[in-house]
Amino acid sequence: MYMGKLQWVDAFELGMPEIDDDHRALLGILNKMQTAVDSGDFDLYLFLIDELIATSIAHFQYEEALLDKIGYPDVDRHRDHHAMLLRRAMAVKEASQKITTKEGLTGCCDEMFKFLVDDIVAGDTNFKSFLEEKGLIARS
Template sequence: MAITWNSELELGIPVIDSQHRRIVEYINAVYHARNTHSLEEIVEVLDELVDYTLSHFAFEENLMEEAGYPFLNAHKKVHRLFARRVGSFQQRVKTGEDITEELLHVLKAWLINHIKCDDRDYSEVVRANMVEATRRTKAKKGSWFNRLFG
């Protein structure tokens, strides 16, 4: 069954929530490819999913680093392990192996668990950092004096 985006998956960080929604769309595209029995479509969607997810991980890790998230290295390790696992799916499907059901199970379980647990852990720290950065930016733009000497 495809994943339906809901508020339980939201972290309250609009840019991250948008990226997570996009990843859900890719996973749902894998469901579609399974239903059409298109190996070519699965390969294409999986390649796009991996590319997008890797860029999302880098973006997310940058936000955590800027916010001083204390468990950044552990989170990066989780990302690397997932990337390696999905990379093995890419290799297997390109040899013609039907990995669709296993892939869907892993993607769905991992994404939902990762968002609800791992990502939720950093969300408060990152949100607070983003609020503070926005406040500093607004303060600098406030008066001509702040813009000139801030």
């Protein structure tokens, strides 16, 4: 399945500029990865997947520290979700290093787009109502 490039949509907005900016940055890296795949630039793709993972780690650490600070009751579950996402990303990176076809790399890139959507939709929306209740973001 070819997902192509994703555009930022309002549904991705959490309402916390720091987190939303991180998500936009991750989406930007993913779109660069897709461009690298489309042009057959495997080396650039591998460089960018490293950048994506490093940026994700920094984002997850920031988000987890914030959730700890504000007393989010499910922070451990959210931390576990991040750990699962990173294991998944590392598996995709490992698979990417062995792929020799553009089609194979397209599948890996699609999986990384799902990684981001899983973080934003499956993960972060779980704590959005808590942030609203605490008055840290506007109610949507």
